Structures are given as C-alpha cells and as structure tokens.
Amino acid sequence: MKSINLSILIFFFSFAFNSFAAVILQYHHVSDDTPASTSISPLQFEAHMQYLADNSFRVVSLSELMNSIRKQQPIPDKTVAITFDDAYLDILTQGKPILDKFNYPFTIFINPGIINKESEHYLSWPQLKKMADEGVIIANHGFNHDSLARIPDNLTEVQWLEKHTTLLINAEKIIEEKTGQSWQYFAYPYGEYTPAIQQWIIENDFIAFSQQSGAVGLGTDLTAVPRFPASQPYDQLTSLHDKLHALPFSISLSDNNAETIFEVNTLKSVTFNVIVNDFRKAQLNCYVSGIGKQEIQWHPDNSFTINFNAPLPTGRVRANCTAQSKSNPSRYYWYSKPWLILKEGMQWYPL
DSSP states (O other), rough: OOOHHHHHHHHHHHHHHHOOOOOEEEEEEEOSSGGGEEEEOOOHHHHHHHHHHHTTTEEEOOHHHHHHHHTTTOOOOEEEEEEEESSSSHHIIHHHHHHHTTTTEEEEEEEEEHTTHHHTBOHHHHHHHHHHHTTTEEEOOOOOOOTTTTTOTSSOHHHHHHHHHHHHHHHHHHHHHHOOOOOEEEOGGGGGGHHHHHHHHHHOOOOOEEESOOOOOOTTTTSSBBBBBBBSOSSSHHHHHHHTTTTOOOOOOOOGOOOOOOOOTTOEEEEEEOOOOBOGGGGGGETTTEEEOOOOOOOSSSEEEEOOOSSSSEEEEEEEEEEESSOOOOOOOEEEEEEEEEEETTTTOOO
C-alpha cells in the first residue's frame, strides 16, 4: 500500500511541476503622466484586470503563492499575483480603486529610505499603513534603490554585502514598525543580481524577486523568482495573454553559465540544463536582446548551448527561451536568463 501511495504522489507532483503554473505581474506607475517605460494607463490597467476576471484567472496574494512553493503544495492552474515596485502615489490614487473593484490582492515593494523623504510622488507611511491594514502586502525593495550588483571600487564583495545586510535588515525592521508586516520578500532594484547575491539572499532567509520574464512553479528558484513586466511597451492584451498562459520552464545553470556580469565581447556562449521534457527540442526558440533569434545546439545529456551570433550589447540583456508544450499545445514554456554586460574595462552602463 505504501509503495502504491508513493507512486501516486510522485505522479501527482510530476504532473504539478509540468502542468500547473502561476504568473506574477510586475507594474510600477498606473498613470498617463509618468515615464512610459514604467507606466500603464489607468484605462489599460483596468483592461488587464477585466481580462483576468473574464478569463477566470485566480488572483491570489503573493504570500499564498510563495507558501505553496515553500511547502511544495500544488498550485492551481491560472493563478496570478500582482506586484508593484517603488511605492508611487498613483498606485493608491489610480491603481487601488481598480484593484478594489475586482477585489484583487496585491503587493507593493518599497524603499524605506525614499519613503522617509516624504516626496509628493511617493506613498507616505500613513498611507502604506492604511493599505497594509486593508490587506495589501508591503515588502522590501532595499533601504534605498541601490543595485546590489554594482560594487564600489573601494569595497570588496564581502564588504559590500555586509553593508547591504545591515540595510536590508534595517529596511525590513522599519517596514514592520510602520506597517506591522514582515514577509522577508525582497525585489532586486533594477532586477540586477549575481550568484553571490543569490547566496546572500539564502543566508538572510529572504525570497527574492527579479525582473526577468517567466512563469512560476513548484521548482522555481526562490532567490530569483521571475515576474512578467506588464507596463509599456508590454501592456497590450495580446502580450498579456501569452504571459498569463506561460508554463514554468525548469532549467538550471552551473559554474560560469550561472554568472550574470560580463565585460562586453567576453561572453560567447551559454549552456542550459533542461529538467522538464514536455516539449519537442526542435520547437525550442531562444531570442537574445539586441541580437535576435539564436541557433540551439542540443547535447546528449538534455542540455543545450547557444553560441551567440554577435557580441551582446552593453546594458541589461536577456535571453528569452520558449517551447510549445506537448501535453497542452496551447501553452508555452517560458524561461528568461539575464546578463549585465559592462563596457570595456568593466565599466558600468548608466542606470
């Protein structure tokens, strides 16, 4: 009897890993008057929420989704979580009334150091406290909006992370003091991180959220949880449809392939280890920022290599890899790998 139950359990979780998915949407501004690259109009934001309602998506709190992954509990299909970065005032004035109309929970990642400056463009602590009391999750975006990947020349990596350990923990304490919440969720500023920072996240017992695209599943790495940007220019409903129906692509990277920071003209190829096999290898497509579609070389051990057909451009670069599901041909696995490509001499590009 025990062996039969174990077999059922293994089958069940295998099915859940490959077939059940959640998506986290990332927004910043809900406004017609803010920078387009971080904004969605109130009209279009309401269209997004209406699309979720019309198509029977299950919108849950970020904590419910993260608890499912931590406890390895099945995630019902068509699950969505909604997040905002940077605590802009228009999240309250323009976004929240729309979310309240649909009774959708959401999360705001904030920088306490910026909130303390009491800018008219950002939410205040009393506003955040009221929202927290109403069920909004208030989470950590760092004390200030500093990229953790950009280590000053006068500090070692260890010193830099020690400094930011203090800032991260202090930010979490302030959030708890001001709002009564402490989730130990952290959104990487600018989406910039390295393997050393991911290890730092583990050591400080946080879950970290990135800005590269991809669905979420039981095998998601909790040091780089993907979120789909849903502001302009990715705010069209056709684009939203593809994201909401994405499946988590179980891919791992090892050694140098896991690194994210490279000097321009030094990264020539990358190898991915594929775990999920519910797709045809010939249907895997990978596109890289600035250089387009790439040829894929498969290996006998179920890994594949991309030998880049041109130098990667400086800046934040991503490879987006998708493949049609064999078991559900209307759905696509989606994986994104970020790189930070520095100028010659390892000089950082502007933020």
